Amino acid sequence: MVETLLQVxxxxxxxxxxxxxxxxKDRQQVRAVDxxxxxxRQGETFGLVGESGSGKSxxxxxxxxxxxxxxxxxxxxxxxxxxxxxxxxxxxxxHIQMVFQSPFTSLNPRLRIGKIVGNPLRLHRxxxxxxxxxxxxxxxxxxxxxARHSQLYPHEFSGGQRQRISIARALALDPDLVxxxxxxxxxxxxxxxQILNLxxxxxxxxxxxxxxxxxxxxxxxxxxxxxxxxxxxxxxxAAPVEELFTxxxxxxTEALISAIPExxxxxxxxxxxxxxxxxxVIDQPRGCVFQDRCPLARPECEIEHPSLEQRTPEHxxxxxxx
Numbered sequence: 001m002v003e004t005l006l007q008v009x010x011x012x013x014x015x016x017x018x019x020x021x022x023x024x025k026d027r028q029q030v031r032a033v034d035x036x037x038x039x040x041r042q043g044e045t046f047g048l049v050g051e052s053g054s055g056k057s058x059x060x061x062x063x064x065x066x067x068x069x070x071x072x073x074x075x076x077x078x079x080x081x082x083x084x085x086x087x088x089x090x091x092x093x094x095h096i097q098m099v100f101q102s103p104f105t106s107l108n109p110r111l112r113i114g115k116i117v118g119n120p121l122r123l124h125r126x127x128x129x130x131x132x133x134x135x136x137x138x139x140x141x142x143x144x145x146x147a148r149h150s151q152l153y154p155h156e157f158s159g160g161q162r163q164r165i166s167i168a169r170a171l172a173l174d175p176d177l178v179x180x181x182x183x184x185x186x187x188x189x190x191x192x193x194q195i196l197n198l199x200x201x202x203x204x205x206x207x208x209x210x211x212x213x214x215x216x217x218x219x220x221x222x223x224x225x226x227x228x229x230x231x232x233x234x235x236x237x238a239a240p241v242e243e244l245f246t247x248x249x250x251x252x253t254e255a256l257i258s259a260i261p262e263x264x265x266x267x268x269x270x271x272x273x274x275x276x277x278x279x280x281v282i283d284q285p286r287g288c289v290f291q292d293r294c295p296l297a298r299p300e301c302e303i304e305h306p307s308l309e310q311r312t313p314e315h316x317x318x319x320x321x322x
Contacts, residue, residue: 002041002043002044004039005040006063006075008036011037011071012070012072016030031284034232034233034234036232040209043207043208043209047223048213049230050229050231053078055215055233056215057181063211064096065081094124095180096176096177097173097179099170099180100178101186102160103166109153112151112153112261117140117150118137120173133150139171139172153268164195166183171202177208180211183195183199217256221245226241229256231252235252236290236319247315249311249315251290251294251296251319287305288305288319296322298321
């Protein structure tokens, strides 16, 4: 039985909106993450997908405690981490590392690469100071770079090379969980494949666990083991990746999958367009968060958002009619 590395329970993050000069009272809070629950097993790649504003990146920052949760619990290796003091959490922080979306803004342009990759080693005192330079070279070579690159600055690298540097920095502390927040969305398609292959090789050689955040389902389909689909701060469907793509249940998931470009589409191929505008994270409807764009919406959808219900052993969906 594979152990659960990360367990998220009823995780919630609301951002209050400031009162403007023309409003008599505060506007509704932004429900960036609204009571989500999921688990990630040791050694797997768990995907979190959805359009911009669905709460994916906020979830990542809550897990790493870059921002504080409104409520909920997060268990890492069976230890609840949201209530830990900053001092106690700093001992766990090295085991949860993050690779950010943009390789152009996540690296300090004033520091050489050797300093960027070596700083985590100095801060956490993982290796003796005399060994830091050697360890930096090992990390750079691990991600496909060379020892000489440690003396260069970020602006001297391409986007793909910068993302390799970000990965090397994340691996410096030998983490158990790597959270990759849209790590290939800012890269060319050919470079995306190289970075994804690098993630795969590192996972196999270092027994890494990934939380992979993306909006591109074609990438998720080939890289993840299980997937959760988010919309307006809630998880609307979760399943093993093959089952999700062959038998999607939620109308939102169906629309996302139908929008994936086909290289050789059949004559009757037609994506399923969604009615309505892009999601509004401020003025959310009462009831199901997808009701205003859903082709199956009925009056009962306006009362309460459906809970995630199990349809097969590992397939869950939040829909009254699926």
